[in-house]
Amino acid sequence: xxxxxxxxxxxxxxxxxxxxxxxxxxxxxxxxxxxxxxxxxxxxxxxxxxxxxxxxxxxxxxxxxxxxxxxxxxxxxxxxxxxxxxxxxxxxxxxxxxxxxxxxxxxxxxxxxxxxxxxxxxxxxxxxxxxxxxxxxxxxxxxxxxxxxxxxxxxxxxxxxxxxxxxxxxxxxxxxxxxxxxxxxxxxxxxxxxxxxxxxxxxxxxxxxxxxxxxxxxxxxxxxxxxxxxxxxxxxxxxxxxxxxxxxxxxxxxxxxxxxxxxxxxxxxxxxxxxxxxxxxxxxxxxxxxxxxxxxxxxxxxxxxxxxxxxxxxxxxxxxxxxxxxxxxxxxxxxxxxxxxxxxxxxxxxxxxxxxxxxxxxxxxxxxxxxxxxxxxxxxxxxxxxxxxxxxxxxxxxxxxxxxxxxxxxxxxxxxxxxxxxxxxxxxxxxxxxxxxxxxxxxxxxxxxxxxxxxxxxxxxxxxxxxxxx
Numbered sequence: 460x461x462x463x464x465x466x467x468x469x470x471x472x473x474x475x476x477x478x479x480x481x482x483x484x485x486x487x488x489x490x491x492x493x494x495x496x497x498x499x500x501x502x503x504x505x506x507x508x509x510x511x512x513x514x515x516x517x518x519x520x521x522x523x524x525x526x527x528x529x530x531x532x533x534x535x536x537x538x539x540x541x542x543x544x545x546x547x548x549x550x551x552x553x554x555x556x557x558x559x560x561x562x563x564x565x566x567x568x569x570x571x572x573x574x575x576x577x578x579x580x581x582x583x584x585x586x587x588x589x590x591x592x593x594x595x596x597x598x599x600x601x602x603x604x605x606x607x608x609x610x611x612x613x614x615x616x617x618x619x620x621x622x623x624x625x626x627x628x629x630x631x632x633x634x635x636x637x638x639x640x641x642x643x644x645x646x647x648x649x650x651x652x653x654x655x656x657x658x659x660x661x662x663x664x665x666x667x668x669x670x671x672x673x674x675x676x677x678x679x680x681x682x683x684x685x686x687x688x689x690x691x692x693x694x695x696x697x698x699x700x701x702x703x704x705x706x707x708x709x710x711x712x713x714x715x716x717x718x719x720x721x722x723x724x725x726x727x728x729x730x731x732x733x734x735x736x737x738x739x740x741x742x743x744x745x746x747x748x749x750x751x752x753x754x755x756x757x758x759x760x761x762x763x764x765x766x767x768x769x770x771x772x773x774x775x776x777x778x779x780x781x782x783x784x785x786x787x788x789x790x791x792x793x794x795x796x797x798x799x800x801x802x803x804x805x806x807x808x809x810x811x812x813x814x815x816x817x818x819x820x821x822x823x824x825x826x827x828x829x830x831x832x833x834x835x836x837x838x839x840x841x842x843x844x845x846x847x848x849x850x851x852x853x854x855x856x857x858x859x860x861x862x863x864x865x866x867x868x869x870x871x872x873x874x875x876x877x878x879x880x881x882x883x884x885x886x887x888x889x890x891x892x893x894x895x896x897x898x899x900x901x902x903x904x905x906x907x908x909x910x911x912x913x914x915x916x917x918x919x920x921x922x923x924x925x926x927x928x929x
Contacts, residue, residue: 491789494547496796497554501540503589504554505533507582507665510685512573514678520576525569532565533558554586555579576675577668580699580787584664587795589686591708594802595657598715601809602650603927608816609643610923612636617920618913620898621736621826622835631838632830632898635821637911640919642722649715656711660704663688667698670786700786702776702794709773709798712805716766719808723763726815730756736826737819743811758811765804772797830898834863836873839895839904848887858885872896 509530516526536558539545551557556579562570613636623633663683666673672695679691692698729736730744743758775797779790837859844855861884866876874896881888894900906912909919 488549491552492549493553493792493795494549494551494557496799497583498540498547498557499795499799500554500583500586500590501558502537503586503593504558504582505537506589506686507585507682508533508558508573510682511577511665513685514681515572515575517681518676518678520675520677521569521572525572528566528569529562529573532562532570535565536561553579553583555582576673576677577665578670578699580669581664581667581695584667584699584701585686587702587798588660588662588664588688588704591705591798591802592657592660592687594806595653595708597806598653598712598809599650601806601813602646602653602715605809605813605816606643606646606650606923607927608813609639609646610920610927612816612819612821613639613643613916613923614920616821617916618899619821619823619826620830620902621821622829622832623911629829629832629835632835632901633911634902634913634916635826636913636916636920637902639816640916640923642718643923645718646715649711649718652711652714653708656704656707659707661687661689662692663690664692664698664701666691667695670699671695696786700783702780702791705794705798706773706776706780709769709776709801712801713766713770713773716769716805716808719812720763720766722812722816723759726759726819727756727763730754730759734825734829735822736829737821739815739820740818743815743818758815762808762811762815765808768804769801772801827898830902831872831874834866834873835898836896836901837863839901840873840892842904843892843895844885844888847889847891848885 512521512526512529515521516523536545539561545557545561548557548560551560559570559574562573564570616635616639619635620632621635621638622629623631623638663679663686665682665686666677666679683689683691692701726737726739728734730739739754739756739758743756744754745757776794779793783790840862841852841855841859844850844858845852848855850858862873862876862881865880865884866873869876869880874893878888878890878892881892895904902911903913906915909915
């Protein structure tokens with residue numbers, strides 16, 4: 460036989476009133492309780508309650524004295540939560556009932572008037588929007604820090620030559636600065652996605668009550684403005700039912716995490732003994748328990764793994780929401796844990812990546828050596844034939860292939876081939892060909908907008924400095 464548990468206020472009344480003769484059993488209590496995770500919403504819950512009580516007083520629904528008592532009690536509760544002395548109770552299910560019960564303990568009947576004109580349905584929807592909005596702002600700040608670190612690396616390495624890859628095979632020489640700015644562009648789009656998501660979600664559910672609105676003469680515009688929302692949501696059913704703001708935020712977080720993962724993968728490759736393109740300090744690497752020579756890029760590997768957790772949260776919440784009729788269902792209690800977990804993971808990943816980017820030191824000799832490998836300037840040879848000899852590109856491609864085969868047979872790079880040998884393939888080739896066959900010359904020639912030339916990288920760095928200054 461299960462024990463019966465009845466959530467009670469300090470005066471012994473069940474928090475949901477007299478409808479039930481007995482409270483839920485222990486098993487029901489275990490599945491129903493959410494205070495272990497939704498206490499994260501405490502700050503937002505208190506802010507929402509202050510805005511609501513201000514509005515109730517302004518509308519004459521409660522007295523100014525009750526409002527003042529409510530604010531004093533909520534401030535004391537906020538201090539208790541901050542210093543760890545708040546008496547959390549699983550019997551009170553969630554953050555809302557915990558705070559409400561504590562408020563009644565502190566100020567008596569005035570605490571019971573706070574819930575006039577609202578429901579836990581619009582209350583939690585408001586709290587959750589505020590929490591997500593706060594984190595979208597945080598991610599925007601973190602992404603700015605990460606972009607700044609990438610731009611700093613680009614400025615320092617505008618003419619540091621490295622191999623550019625396709626299929627992880629050497630393709631054409633690029634600059635390290637250009638590579639860094641590619642990620643700056645990606646993360647800037649992530650920042651824009653978070654900002655766009657914030658704009659769309661910035662409407663207030665407060666005042667929608669359980670699902671149909673309220674007969675009290677409330678002012679939803681007042682509470683919306685007090686909480687920094689642009690406007691109240693226009694439909695009470697939608698206000699308590701919608702979680703697309705969380706889905707959209709998770710979608711943007713997943714895309715951002717994939718960018719973090721791609722850069723992490725490159726860091727893992729670049730720090731390997733086989734590449735040695737960059738070095739990371741002890742701050743972002745660990746040793747091996749049995750192999751003293753090892754320096755493992757564990758921070759990058761863990762950031763790379765976070766995308767699974769974040770994408771999993773998006774999938775989990777999508778599945779929770781996909782079959783729910785309007786308006787509120789208890790299923791929606793499952794909306795917060797995946798979002799909390801995913802956002803914690805992204806916050807940590809962004810901080811770690813910004814630290815790693817600022818910490819990394821390019822190995823310029825290794826990068827330059829790798830940039831000239833695998834005949835990476837072959838395209839430059841073909842382009843020279845087209846631009847200088849007016850040769851059709853397909854013919855130039857064929858001539859270049861023959862010269863590459865010659866270099867491979869001789870075990871030389873293209874810029875080390877004798878002019879006479881190249882002239883056996885195409886007699887019109889002149890000494891000028893050597894101006895494009897080194898990796899630096901190759902990269903420097905790519906001066907089209909968005910190209911890898913050091914001159915273009917410096918222009919982009921200047922542009923980014925201007926953007927970041929704003």
